[in-house]
Amino acid sequence: MPRLYSYFRSSAAYRVRIALALKGLAYETVPVHLVKNGGQQHASGYRSANPQGLVPALQPAVGGPVLAQSLAIMEYLDEVHPQPALLPADALGRSRVRALAQMVACEIHPLNNLRVLQYLTQELGVSGAQKDAWYAHWVALGLQAVEDSLARSPDTGRFCHGDTPGLADCCLVPQVFNARRFNCALDAYPTITRIVAACEQLPAFQQAAPSAQPDAE
Amino acid sequence: MPRLYSYFRSSAAYRVRIALALKGLAYETVPVHLVKNGGQQHASGYRSANPQGLVPALQPAVGGPVLAQSLAIMEYLDEVHPQPALLPADALGRSRVRALAQMVACEIHPLNNLRVLQYLTQELGVSGAQKDAWYAHWVALGLQAVEDSLARSPDTGRFCHGDTPGLADCCLVPQVFNARRFNCALDAYPTITRIVAACEQLPAFQQAAPSAQPDAE
Known part of the structure; x- marks a missing residue:
């Protein structure tokens, strides 16, 4: 196994x-x-x-x-x-889904993970408020780009690409979970919140949630 | 075109x-x-x-x-x-090459690009020395992980994976170019510097270099 x-x-x-x-x-x-x-x-x-x-x-x-x-x-x-399949069959579609996934994995998450927040407070001595502003800044910048990409594309369906969940949804849902945990406003991203709500109805997303893990605290 | x-x-x-x-x-x-x-x-x-x-x-x-x-x-x-091909034919090899590429693209580069450095100085008011230390910190942490992964794997060859250049080399060379530009020490990464030297002998890498671009300054 x-x-x-x-x-x-x-x-x-x-x-x-x-x-x-x-x-x-x-x-x-x-x-x-x-x-x-x-x-x-x-x-x-x-x-x-x-x-x-x-x-x-x-x-x-x-x-x-x-x-x-x-x-x-x-x-x-x-x-x-x-x-x-987590990726569509056509090369343009695959590229679109990978780009959406990377907009989260290369542009938002790397700036807001634990070790970076620790460096900001421990090495650079930034305040709690400055740290929260940093977090919210990269979430807002990144999610706005994802929202714009999703909202204007005819390829967006019930999920990020068409009507089955895939690689981009696998990245988007944890990012939105984090954004909520840090109280980031999500009102400006109606397409994202609609897609995340659709994902959260599926057992696969429910089973993978932090609260459902054996090491959850 | x-x-x-x-x-x-x-x-x-x-x-x-x-x-x-x-x-x-x-x-x-x-x-x-x-x-x-x-x-x-x-x-x-x-x-x-x-x-x-x-x-x-x-x-x-x-x-x-x-x-x-x-x-x-x-x-x-x-x-x-x-x-x-930029990726090998087997799934394990493809995963290894993608992971090496992502160790640069998801762990080092996002922390050190222009907009992040601008935020550090303009919004958080960090000094030039603190900004340089931030840059060097993520380069050192990230390149050490790449070095360890390359040095201990029998899959590493003249290039990151075997004896033909691929996706990981496409990411590694620009990252090392940046590290040199910011005067980061590279002595601790002998496998990386050997591979980058091999890449820099190839016309494709030479044509793609910043100094060879039409908009170079």
Whole structure:
């Protein structure tokens, strides 16, 4: 059975949990606590499996290689377990879905994850209010770009691309979860909130939610 | 002929220029100056083509859709123009190469691009020295993870994966170019510097370099 190194609140791990659930793949969760003891992801045992010291990581088979980076893991799952597909069949559509996923994974999330917020407060001495403003700034900039891309495209359906959930939805839902947790206003993104509401009705998204994880606090 | 919206010094545009050159694809460069007049990427004309207001963007055919996000653009190029391939044929290898690319594109570059450095100085009032330390911190953390992943894998060859350049090399070379530009020490990354030196011997990488662009300053 595949092993997923995960932390219930990690946005990137949440993405992969959705992908696994959409494909109906059983897996074992190996919790890696990002805060306790200065962060278990930095421990040598975990680093020998994943030199990046980040979650998630997926070990498809016991004793086999450990895969890193949530987007790369989801692409792997889509190649090895093609149905249901996370990407459309046509190259332009695939590019659109990947770009939407990367608008979250390369433009919003990297600026707002735990280690960056820790650097801001611990190394740069910014105040709590400045940290919250930083967080809200990148969420607003990023989600506005996603909203504009979704709202003006005829390819947007019940989900980010057509009427079945895919790679972009796997990234968008955890990002919106984070935005809500940090009390970011979402009124300006009606297409995003409509799509996230549709996702949240599906069992796969419910099973992958932070509160449903074995390591949830 | 495809149109590439590019800025000579943009690391993400540099990745796509390498991919286009490796595949031998001719294209027209449309320069988008990221600094002049507060940034041409924010102008409404460009935003109507790419709502994200970021470079690069690729328009594969005149009048057709505009593709965003460098990794999505390179995957598109690899699907539509499969030879020479930017990704290996096996799912595990593809996942490894994508993860290496994302270790640059999702973990290092997003923290160090122009708009982030501008926020640090203009909104948070950090000093020049603090900004440089921030830059060097994320480069060191990120490149060390890439170095560890490359150094311990038998899949690493003359390039990041085997003996032909691919998606990971397209991301690594621009990141190292940036690190050098900001005087980050690279002594701790012998595998990375060896691979980058091998890449820089190839005409495709030379043609894609910032100094070789029509908008170079």
